[in-house]
Amino acid sequence: MESLLRILELQVLIPWILSLFFGIFVGAIPGLTATMAVALIVPVSYYMTPLAGLAMIIGVSYTSIFAGDIPATFLRIPGTPASGAAILDGYELGKKGEGSTALSLNLFCSVLGGIIGVLVLVSVSSRLANFALRFTHFEYFWLGLFGISMSAVISKGSKLKGLYSVLAGLMVSTIGMDITTGYPRFSFGVMGLFRGINFIPAMIGLFGLSEVFKNITDPKKLENPGIKEKISVTFKNIFATIWRFKKTVLSSSFIGVLVGALPGAGADMAAWVSYGVAKGRSKEKEKFGRGSYEGVIAPTSANNAAIGGTWIPALVFGVPGDSITAIVLGAMMMYGLTPGPLVFERNPGLITNIFQIALITQFLVIFAGLAGIKAYAAMLKLKKSLVMAGVVIFSLVGAFALNNSVFDMGIVLVFGIIGYAFEKLDIPLPPMILALILGPMIENSLRVGLLQSRGSLMPFISRPISLCLMLLIAVTFFGGFARGTLSKIFARESKKFGGK
């Protein structure tokens, strides 16, 4: 009860609720992503207590992923990549004049998926954390490697491009003082580079500024779309429909959690995979793509459930499940918290609070969602050019505010250009982010492990958990396991229906 009161204090509650609306705003505007929303909120959260900061991040991630379904339903443009699958049947229902029904299904199934995701997170993470306490440097080396190799393999595009992205991230992670000797590496005498590349400005650049560049280089993207249908939420038959498709809600949510827990997969892949599975198992397959309720329920339940899934490896092992949790890990380090199994022992109160916040957020999403849907028509009237200008200045000032450093603003610009170039060259960004955050862990584990074993590689392959992880990496990379299952469904479903 005491811990519950702690999150209901005004200094936590007010920023938490405001962040929900911020998430709705960013998520509902096509071209702005959920990752961008989280990256932009981090500099603000830095000036708050860790609890308030984490509440803001959790709030933004859930509402922005839901809000992405609004333009997907009415404009056939996914607000965030996680809503890519929602355009299929949501938009078709919208064309039939059932847009409000689709949106209501989106809202309530997002909440249900989110609740299931959080419940799995709560029930699994503590046990996994106990198991993770057995891990040593040898296991952490393979775990980090598993995280980045998985993200490279299952990201969109070729494996080689994923590998290039990973290597770019690892290369950037080596800039700055060496972990063991303290010798500056690749700093070229630049003072700002001595302490390494600050992770948060890099993320703001990669996900905030690069999105702006993407929008301003294509003037068509700056045009404001219009909506003919009146946007509202209906409760008529909604709960009966959800009850009718309760198995789809449950299975999609569990698929969402599972896919989300894989490093690099994220909510967008969870949505496509669950859509494919729901279609395969449905008795009304022919209705999919033509305005099926199941086709709306499956991806929307999965993408919000995936958020809970992405938090599992992030909290337990310190390995982010997607780019949003990569930012969360960066933010946690900024607050002085080290993610991993020890956080469950050292900060049990904070972990409980995170679970409580995530669960309560699901109920708050209903109110924020209803308000957001009502305000959506007004949101669309706001010129996108003005939003882009706001994102640019907020990115720059936010990065400056972290360390009162103009150098960090430069990092935003450089990484904004890198992010834009990567997008143009079809290089996936999430592997780079994961490598950036896991690079120091991998390097440290490898070097300390080699030091402990006096240069022998045997402990890296002879310990049971290490061996399992090593085999898992081999299967992931060379067996085509992940690509053959997840990416195939992802690519097939998205291409079939004209998604990206």
Next chain:
Amino acid sequence: MGRCAQERRVYKVAELSRIPGFDIKERRKRLSIEPPCPPPKPACTKLDENIPLTPTLSPAGRGIKGEGKQGDLHVKIKKEHIIAASAMILGPAVIFFAGNLPETAARREPGPAFFPYIIGFLLILAGIGEAAEGRKCRNYLDVSFHSGEKRGMFNFVSFAVLISLYILFLEKLGFALLTFLFLLAILNILRIGFLKSALYSLILVAGLYFLFGRIFRVPLPAGIIF
């Protein structure tokens, strides 16, 4: 059997299967028509084959999206080749600079150069792999300097330059004045009217100053002018 002949045969079989019953006349008629050889399927992304590989000035209306004018410049570069080139430059550079890093006292102990060496070698391997992939791919980067895309290119370059200038002069000119001017400039580039831009910039500067300067007490640069 060549590719074209093979595809023609597939085409004919498909055509014949569409004839209801066993109409021998119709079958002969259809078999007598030699179908055109279909174009080769691209290995990767399908793109406009009319765009030449080298930078050229195109004839009218033959841009990447068919919106070009006579004399517009088009550049066609394989994405894989760009990635391969950058990996081939970065990999050896990482190895070279890692070579300047000191070794640890104990030679068996991995030093600060150990990890960068691995990354450098892997980058070279990735570069070779990308170059090989580029040989079978038709995945081109759309660099088209025609009228439709000139605007986008101009927006990108001017944003990058303005942000650089903002970063360079922030401490000298101060947050309030420079941010106002910066916003005014980028909104002008995005073709927002002056009055609307000025009003929006003013509101944004005041909002940011209130949030970061007052609530979070971030020491925003005051500048040397005021």
